[in-house]
Amino acid sequence: MTNKLKYFIANWKMYGDLKSIKSLNKVIKFAKSFKNTSFKMVYCPPFTLMHPLSIKLKKTKISLGAQNCHTSSEYGAFTGSVNAKMIKNLGAKFVILGHSENRIAGETDNIIKKKILSAVKENLIVIFCIGETNLQKRQKKTFQVLRKQILSCLKGIKKNTKIIVAYEPVWSIGTGNIPKNSDIDKNINFIKKILKKNINFKNPKVLYGGSVSSKNIRIIDKVKSIDGYLIGGASQNEKKLIDIVKKTYN
Numbered sequence: 001m002t003n004k005l006k007y008f009i010a011n012w013k014m015y016g017d018l019k020s021i022k023s024l025n026k027v028i029k030f031a032k033s034f035k036n037t038s039f040k041m042v043y044c045p046p047f048t049l050m051h052p053l054s055i056k057l058k059k060t061k062i063s064l065g066a067q068n069c070h071t072s073s074e075y076g077a078f079t080g081s082v083n084a085k086m087i088k089n090l091g092a093k094f095v096i097l098g099h100s101e102n103r104i105a106g107e108t109d110n111i112i113k114k115k116i117l118s119a120v121k122e123n124l125i126v127i128f129c130i131g132e133t134n135l136q137k138r139q140k141k142t143f144q145v146l147r148k149q150i151l152s153c154l155k156g157i158k159k160n161t162k163i164i165v166a167y168e169p170v171w172s173i174g175t176g177n178i179p180k181n182s183d184i185d186k187n188i189n190f191i192k193k194i195l196k197k198n199i200n201f202k203n204p205k206v207l208y209g210g211s212v213s214s215k216n217i218r219i220i221d222k223v224k225s226i227d228g229y230l231i232g233g234a235s236q237n238e239k240k241l242i243d244i245v246k247k248t249y250n
Ligand code: PGA
Pocket: 011, 168, 172, 173, 174, 175, 209, 210, 211, 212, 230, 231, 232, 233, 234
């Protein structure tokens, strides 16, 4: 049984309604009773569910996070947007930024950089997503891509800022395909090296994300460089999510 602190970030994406909140009961109970306390669980629901979840998660061991935020942390005339200040105001501590689903929809490194700076200003912990596409992998450009994403998005970030990187190969998200353990390890170690050397992070934390499930977690978790998981599909099912945590520790 490991005592290393591991993160389990539930990314609900654009799923969930008021009824889904009930599914948290089992997870809250589990988190309270689980003997190994070296895990940190964070729920990132869609914005519509952040307020009810903030109430539900009060006085529990589970934290709340958002899935995105605006580039400006000030209030302003930006229809349809939510900023880091508003997220913080709900009691959330985390925000996912740079997710490939948003990059595909047009989010550039420059926009992501501004979002990260606004979230950091509000003292939110950023889960910063990076990862290569299938084509980039085939062209053997993975290191180049990861390096560029880190350097362009974290420019101007001071050392020891609260940023957790999530390594998410784009081709693995929602597909059921996962990289070989040796590739995950190689890429995570590369990311940690860049964070230490170029961003001056002392003890960088890097999560793995992409098709993590209760079926493959025992295999993936053999990779010692992983500091936790960003979980999409499987996080919407309380039993599967609990199973993932349990199997990580036993
Ligand atoms: P997945 O999503 O677990 O459904 O592959 C992960 C993510 O997009 O963060």
